[in-house]
Amino acid sequence: PHQQDPDEGPSLPESVDVDQNVIMKVLNVAEKNDAAKRIAGLLSSGRAQMRNTYSKYNKIYAFPHNFRGRNCEIIMTSVSGHLLGYDFDDRFRKWHSCDPVELFDAPVVKSCGKDFKDILRTLEEQARQCNVLVIWTDCDREGEGIGFEIIDVCVAKNPRLEVFRAKFSEITPTSINRAWASLGPPNKQMSDAVDVRSELDLRIGAAFTRFQTLRLQRRFPALAERLVSYGSCQFPTLGFVVERYKAIQDFVQEDFWKIEVTHQIDGCSVDFNWARVKLFNKLAVQILYEKCMDNPNAKVIRVQSKPKHKWRPVALDTVEFEKLASRKLRISAKEAMKIAEKLYTQGIISYPRTETNIFPEGLDLRPLVNEQTASNQWGGFAQRVVQEGPNPRNGKKTDQAHPPIHPTKFDATLQGPEAKIYELIVRHFLACCSKDAEGRETTVEIEIAEERFVGHGLQVLHRNYLEVYIYEKWTDKELPHFQEGEIFRPTRIEMVESQTSPPNLLTEADLIALMEKHGIGTDATHAEHIETIKQRMYVGVQEGKFVPGQLGMGLVEGYDSMGFEMSKPNLRAELEADLKGICDGTKNPQRVLRDQVQKYKQVFIAATDQVRQLDAAVSKFLGAAPGNAPPPGNGP
Amino acid sequence: MAFQRVKKYMLDNAYTHTDEWLKACMDWIESTFGNVPDEIYQKHVYEQWIDANLEELGSSCLPANLSGQKCCNLGGKYGLQMNSIQDIGESAYNQWKKIRQLENENINVTGAATNTDNQWAPKPKRCLYLTLSDGIQLVYGLELTPISCLSLNLRPGVKILFMGPIECRRGVLQLRPVNVKVIGGEVEGIFDSHSVEAVLSSRLNIPRDNIDPAPTTTQ
Ligand SMILES: [Mg+2]
Numbered sequence: 001p002h003q004q005d006p007d008e009g010p011s012l013p014e015s016v017d018v019d020q021n022v023i024m025k026v027l028n029v030a031e032k033n034d035a036a037k038r039i040a041g042l043l044s045s046g047r048a049q050m051r052n053t054y055s056k057y058n059k060i061y062a063f064p065h066n067f068r069g070r071n072c073e074i075i076m077t078s079v080s081g082h083l084l085g086y087d088f089d090d091r092f093r094k095w096h097s098c099d100p101v102e103l104f105d106a107p108v109v110k111s112c113g114k115d116f117k118d119i120l121r122t123l124e125e126q127a128r129q130c131n132v133l134v135i136w137t138d139c140d141r142e143g144e145g146i147g148f149e150i151i152d153v154c155v156a157k158n159p160r161l162e163v164f165r166a167k168f169s170e171i172t173p174t175s176i177n178r179a180w181a182s183l184g185p186p187n188k189q190m191s192d193a194v195d196v197r198s199e200l201d202l203r204i205g206a207a208f209t210r211f212q213t214l215r216l217q218r219r220f221p222a223l224a225e226r227l228v229s230y231g232s233c234q235f236p237t238l239g240f241v242v243e244r245y246k247a248i249q250d251f252v253q254e255d256f257w258k259i260e261v262t263h264q265i266d267g268c269s270v271d272f273n274w275a276r277v278k279l280f281n282k283l284a285v286q287i288l289y290e291k292c293m294d295n296p297n298a299k300v301i302r303v304q305s306k307p308k309h310k311w312r313p314v315a316l317d318t319v320e321f322e323k324l325a326s327r328k329l330r331i332s333a334k335e336a337m338k339i340a341e342k343l344y345t346q347g348i349i350s351y352p353r354t355e356t357n358i359f360p361e362g363l364d365l366r367p368l369v370n371e372q373t374a375s376n377q378w379g380g381f382a383q384r385v386v387q388e389g390p391n392p393r394n395g396k397k398t399d400q401a402h403p404p405i406h407p408t409k410f411d412a413t414l415q416g417p418e419a420k421i422y423e424l425i426v427r428h429f430l431a432c433c434s435k436d437a438e439g440r441e442t443t444v445e446i447e448i449a450e451e452r453f454v455g456h457g458l459q460v461l462h463r464n465y466l467e468v469y470i471y472e473k474w475t476d477k478e479l480p481h482f483q484e485g486e487i488f489r490p491t492r493i494e495m496v497e498s499q500t501s502p503p504n505l506l507t508e509a510d511l512i513a514l515m516e517k518h519g520i521g522t523d524a525t526h527a528e529h530i531e532t533i534k535q536r537m538y539v540g541v542q543e544g545k546f547v548p549g550q551l552g553m554g555l556v557e558g559y560d561s562m563g564f565e566m567s568k569p570n571l572r573a574e575l576e577a578d579l580k581g582i583c584d585g586t587k588n589p590q591r592v593l594r595d596q597v598q599k600y601k602q603v604f605i606a607a608t609d610q611v612r613q614l615d616a617a618v619s620k621f622l623g624a625a626p627g628n629a630p631p632p633g634n635g636p
Numbered sequence: 637m638a639f640q641r642v643k644k645y646m647l648d649n650a651y652t653h654t655d656e657w658l659k660a661c662m663d664w665i666e667s668t669f670g671n672v673p674d675e676i677y678q679k680h681v682y683e684q685w686i687d688a689n690l691e692e693l694g695s696s697c698l699p700a701n702l703s704g705q706k707c708c709n710l711g712g713k714y715g716l717q718m719n720s721i722q723d724i725g726e727s728a729y730n731q732w733k734k735i736r737q738l739e740n741e742n743i744n745v746t747g748a749a750t751n752t753d754n755q756w757a758p759k760p761k762r763c764l765y766l767t768l769s770d771g772i773q774l775v776y777g778l779e780l781t782p783i784s785c786l787s788l789n790l791r792p793g794v795k796i797l798f799m800g801p802i803e804c805r806r807g808v809l810q811l812r813p814v815n816v817k818v819i820g821g822e823v824e825g826i827f828d829s830h831s832v833e834a835v836l837s838s839r840l841n842i843p844r845d846n847i848d849p850a851p852t853t854t855q
Contacts, residue, residue, distance in 0.1 A: 510747040
């Protein structure tokens with residue numbers, strides 16, 4: 001592994017007085033134990049000593065290492081995600097302690113939950129003995145928030161601590177050593193955005209959840225034991241599912257007609273598509289059909305042959321990864337992210353939460369592709385990519401933080417879903433770095449009694465990326481030879497009746513696409529919001545499609561009938577945009593907090609005024625009174 | 637005699653009418669404006685005619701029983717009343733949602749990859765279909781190739797001149813740009829019952845009572 005050049009270490013602020021005789025101690029804190037273990041392993045070249053801490057799941061990894069040109073003692077430990085959380089102070093914490101509307105203004109405190117007290121104790125103890133604190137949490141918004149929780153706890157015990165942030169996108173030797181060599185300051189703006197988000201989620205969620213749970217539990221025996229939660233991301237997500245379900249219910253089916261032409265010759269059959277596609281009037285199609293039948297000869301008007309490319313996939317970002325896993329592997333977004341995080345922590349793939357689909361100029365892809373030549377499945381393909389030079393197809397998005405998701409090393413030991421996810425990421429990466437598939441497409445335009453029809457053939461010439469990207473198909477379609485001006489009598493000309501079909505129920509991939517489009521949640525949280533509405537049984541999943549449950553329908557309809565956009569994405573999308581503004585430094589966090597609390601409070605007050613509408617809508621679906629209309633679908 | 641000369645003017649222009657109507661119309665002109673020169677008669681008669689409901693006149697000009705004939709050719713000129721117009725190239729439900737502003741683009745959002753494999757395939761196009769009357773006989777007009785003077789904004793009752801040769805199958809006139817000239821006018825009494833929205837609603841069996849008028853759009 002890479003040996004640290006002492007000159008590369010962070011420069012020493014001159015004001016700090018360093019006693020040359022005392023060995024300096026550097027406390028490092030990662031987001032999870034797995035990450036701490038791996039980072040320590042990489043920095044120490046495997047020489048780190050493990051010790052137990054107060055917390056069963058979080059260890060300390062200690063080793064000597066070079067820091068600012070001096071040999072220091074390095075302590076690496078971890079938290080388990082967020083260490084601190086917001087809650088109301090004691091007077092407001094109980095469900096019946098206050099009118100829920102007070103929760104918009106009630107004082108909140110940030111404190112450490114009892115599950116994390118052991119971790120807190122370890123950190124406090126270590127902070128007292130150390131001179132420097134380095135934050136190694138995930139490099140994203142939540143990670144920055146967690147970082148400041150660690151900083152607050154440690155600096156409270158040792159105000160003289162010097163604080164640094166390590167920036168990395170993958171837990172690999174190069175990346176971790178580079179991070180160590182270029183420590184910088186933590187990002188307060190991002191952490192502020194997390195604080196605002198957490199406080200808003202608490203206030204809005206608690207107020208609406210208490211309000212609707214207490215109300216509905218009282219009215220509906222079926223809900224007596226049930227928590228009817230509200231979240232400002234959950235509800236728009238549920239809203240999309242209900243909206244699609246209703247669009248299907250409201251759909252009016254129609255008949256349409258078209259003319260189909262088929263020609264068989266030399267053992268090859270070609271279907272010609274009517275230039276008018278279809279018409280929604282039987283008589284019109286009938287007369288055009290009769291016209292064709294009066295003179296059923298086809299004249300070839302144009303034969304056109306041109307190169308056709310099938311684009312290789314764009315570099316992989318989180319949203320695309322979740323959609324692919326869901327569509328191609330039938331692994332839910334939530335599960336896929338869990339696996340991806342594990343692979344990341346093991347140093348097998350890069351950080352899986354990224355909005356970037358452009359490989360940065362500075363990232364040398366060749367060694368990454370070269371790693372994959374060891375595979376007996378795609379090794380040959382990787383070898384060719386290495387020879388031809390990786391040429392990634394980039395998208396247009398970048399979060400300036402992490403590169404697109406890519407494998408960082410070859411691993412043949414994975415099993416089950418982990419192996420499948422890894423395979424998807426590797427194949428996507430190799431496909432992205434190779435070449436578009438090439439083919440030749442031929443179209444033949446014919447005319448029968450002045451009606452035009454188009455036939456189509458495809459010859460796949462170079463499969464290129466498709467050889468490794470097993471998730472897409474592109475197949476030859478044979479087309480007999482036609483000559484311009486040629487006249488022939490098609491084997492079959494037929495008038496066909498058909499019907500329009502309703503839209504499809506949403507798949508998880510569709511739902512993620514909708515959340516992304518409307519700015520509900522972030523790429524890091526889409527999967528969790530979807531999971532929540534499933535757990536609350538607001539929606540069910542049937543054959544991979546989302547169907548609203550009775551309660552979900554009732555809640556959305558209830559709020560819709562009050563005329564609020566509670567189940568619509570607008571309110572939450574504004575909130576997300578404000579949070580982005582805080583990160584960019586264009587919005588003031590206190591201001592955002594105040595404005596958003598006001599906005600939601602007003603909606604809340606109006607909702608409590610019209611609560612009967614909610615009762616009415618829910619009773620429509622829960623069948624509170626006998627003989628009600630049958631409930632929709634077979635929801636959960 | 638003025639009546640014969642004005643009648644000739646009407647026939648030359650294929651302004652379909654009946655003698656009784658023309659006579660009544662000229663009597664009214666005479667009683668209102670006195671005895672006027674032919675051009676003034678023509679001007680007033682034309683203005684009355686374009687807004688008249690030919691179905692109330694009971695006039696006729698088309699060869700009898702066109703819908704009973706599998707295929708025939710129409711020569712000459714026919715001034716017909718368009719009762720309604722619709723686009724049969726797109727589903728009525730989509731068009732109805734557009735008019736009622738119920739369209740929701742979320743319907744088109746998909747998590748599937750964008751597929752460029754079938755770019756070669758023909759795309760649906762506008763295809764206008766007109767319900768026409770000469771006063772007695774109902775026929776249809778089918779937009780065979782794009783005709784720029786026709787649109788869904790034409791008002792029910794507008795008078796349109798059809799110029800042969802036009803192939804007519806089962807009462808459907810197959811129209812190209814050279815066959816069609818919009819004269820103008822409208823019939824107030826059939827606005828609501830023959831509007832584009834009314835036609836769509838009836839195609840969809842959506843009852844129109846209790847429905848607020850569609851939000852007005854800028855057209
Ligand atoms: Mg994280």
